[in-house]
């Protein structure tokens with residue numbers, strides 16, 4: 001009787017844990033689960049990357065966003081291995097840089113795998129729509145079929161570039177990572193991506209602090225009402241719309257803060273007020 005009760009309790013605890021896990025990830029269009037909150041390592045020097053990724057993993061991040069052009073893939077791989085976490089518990093994204101066609105893309109993927117020192121990459125993105133995109137993407141599709149890539153996608157593919165790609169792709173991009181924050185909300189691109197089954201992911205979800213993000217009056221007022229920070233409100237606004245976020249911080253207390261956005265909900269009215277902050281254009285002038 002006692003054993004039965006214990007076993008029931010264990011099962012319930014397991015189900016609750018599973019439910020939480022499911023809530024914390026999104027299912028990509030090929031069935032792969034990707035965490036909704038990740039940690040970005042752009043502009044983190046190779047010398048700081050191992051410490052930062054170690055700290056990010058220690059406060060609960062399970063998804064790391066790097067790129068060939070960040071110059072820190074090697075250190076990301078070292079930190080993940082040293083953490084002792086099973087490979088399938090950490091989701092690794094990297095991005096191709098400067099590829100021009102089919103063959104150099106295949107070589108470039110192998111070079112990333114070597115630097116990361118991994119057998120597979122969870123998500124590989126084309127960093128920007130340059131080079132012979134159809135050939136680059138075809139190479140990614142072929143490598144994906146071998147199992148070295150669990151999912152493939154793109155970054156910075158705005159309306160036309162995205163449409164051109166999906167119309168010729170055999171594998172619809174699982175993710176499109178684009179500049180997305182309260183000042184550039186990308187509503188129409190997200191609607192288009194949804195119609196094809198591509199998951200939106202926000203780069204610079206804190207606007208990298210630009211345009212007075214951390215002191216913005218509407219965000220400050222809403223943050224005060226919830227006992228939260230401006231960063232948490234800005235991130236929650238994206239999270240609440242099912243956009244994957246990858247905030248970057250080199251400070252462990254901010255890494256922690258940026259993940260603590262699941263214990264409050266923005267009201268419809270608050271969402272509306274933040275929607276009005278959209279300027280509809282880039283703060284970076286890259287894409």
Ligand SMILES: NC(=O)c1ccc[n+]([C@@H]2O[C@H](COP(=O)([O-])OP(=O)(O)OC[C@H]3O[C@@H](n4cnc5c(N)ncnc54)[C@H](OP(=O)(O)O)[C@@H]3O)[C@@H](O)[C@H]2O)c1
Nearest residue numbers: 040041042065155203204205206207208231247248249250
């Ligand atoms: N695909 C692309 O083209 C592309 C382009 C840009 C970025 N990304 C990806 O997106 C990730 C995030 O974007 P991002 O790094 O540009 O900018 P971000 O995450 O929007 O903002 C990072 C900035 O905000 C500060 N910060 C972070 N958390 C904070 C908090 N709670 N309170 C106050 N300040 C805080 C950081 O400073 P501290 O470090 O000092 O805390 C840093 O200056 C990148 O790391 C990268 O992985 C991709």
